[in-house]
Amino acid sequence: MNRNIAIVEDETEEAETMRSYFARYAQESGTTFTVTHFKSAEAFLSRYRPVYDLVLMDICLPKASGMDAAAQLRRVDQSVPLIFVTNMAQFAVKGYEVDAFDFVVKPVTYANFALKLRRLLDRLSARREAEVLVTLSDHMIRLSASQIKYIEISGHRMVYHTTGGEVNAYGNLKETEAALDPAIFARCNSCYLVNLNYVQAIQGHTVLVDGESLQISRPRRRAFIQALNDYLGGGTG
Numbered sequence: 001m002n003r004n005i006a007i008v009e010d011e012t013e014e015a016e017t018m019r020s021y022f023a024r025y026a027q028e029s030g031t032t033f034t035v036t037h038f039k040s041a042e043a044f045l046s047r048y049r050p051v052y053d054l055v056l057m058d059i060c061l062p063k064a065s066g067m068d069a070a071a072q073l074r075r076v077d078q079s080v081p082l083i084f085v086t087n088m089a090q091f092a093v094k095g096y097e098v099d100a101f102d103f104v105v106k107p108v109t110y111a112n113f114a115l116k117l118r119r120l121l122d123r124l125s126a127r128r129e130a131e132v133l134v135t136l137s138d139h140m141i142r143l144s145a146s147q148i149k150y151i152e153i154s155g156h157r158m159v160y161h162t163t164g165g166e167v168n169a170y171g172n173l174k175e176t177e178a179a180l181d182p183a184i185f186a187r188c189n190s191c192y193l194v195n196l197n198y199v200q201a202i203q204g205h206t207v208l209v210d211g212e213s214l215q216i217s218r219p220r221r222r223a224f225i226q227a228l229n230d231y232l233g234g235g236t237g
Contacts (some may be wrong), residue, residue, distance in 0.1 A: 002032045003053040003121070008069065009037065009085065010042045010061050014106070018056060018085075021113045028114075031121065041069035050077045050133060050142035054120060057088040070098040076141055079131075081120055119210040133159060133181055134169045143167070145180055148212050161212070186227035191215035194224075196231040 005022060009015040015037045022033040029094040038044035041064040055073065057067040069084055073110060084103040101123075102116050130145040152159040153173050160167040177185065177193050188194050188207050192214050202225065205216045216224055 002233050003065075003124075004033060005033050005035045006044065006052045006054065006055045007035060007037045008041060008061065008066065009058045010039050011058075012039075014058070014108075015039075017108065018113075021110050021153075022117075023110075025114055025117055026109065026137070029118075029121075040064075041066065041072075045069060045072055048073065048076065049140050050080065051082055052080055052125060054117075055080055055082045057082060057084050067098070070100065074098050076139055077109070079142060079144065083116060083120070130181055132176060134167060135171055136167075136169055145184065145195070146197075148185075148195050149198045150195060150212075150214065151176060153191045182227075183231060185218055185223050186231075188214055188224045189220055196228055199228055202228070 006016050007015050009018070019035050019037070022035055026032050038047070041061050045064075045080050057066040057070055061069065064072075066084060067084075070084075073082070076100070081101040082098065084100055085106060085108065086103060087106040101120060104112055104116055115140070131142050132145065132148075134141050134143055143162065147162045147164065149161045149163065151173060152161065158169045158171045158173060158176070160169060173193060177187070180193075184196055186196060194207065194209055194214065198210040200210065202208070202216070205218065205221060206213050207216050207224070208214075
């Protein structure tokens, strides 16, 4: 499996050391890594896309500090794992304010690096759930499938109705549907893709999704009810 890594570090030598550690770990474990190096918080944030499995962030960066950058990162991506790199361990405790996974103290040894990375990869393997990348007007965010109650096509826009509110985005419902588990998400009509976990009731041609009534089209009603029965364990095949 390949993992995407972002290193935010202004010192090239430090970044190259980290890159060599990833290469060594890849040889030992069989996991491959695509490593992207950013020399400043500004460069990282301006080009950020929620495609990384880990962000290694130096705390002492020029201009914006790593802690400030992490706070901005959490506004657009609340789930990407974050490990701080610092030469002052007392600063690392502030990392819990931005939900940091861990920290490593400079000079970083390979043994310590490998220990932290192994813990992270084990956690990712254990908890990894389906996610979708959502394109907004000027950036992308990552949503876990469990947050999505249903997705609606409204004109030329997609609206993700989530547990945290509505997210207005661009995209194609058919492509999004293909990226989600068909055992959990089903269409009740051409405009709605429903997370079956949030279905409360079906009455005629209406489905109640977490308190909201959505129309079930006649052509899709039979397949939608079958999908719900299968999800609830009542399917025949």
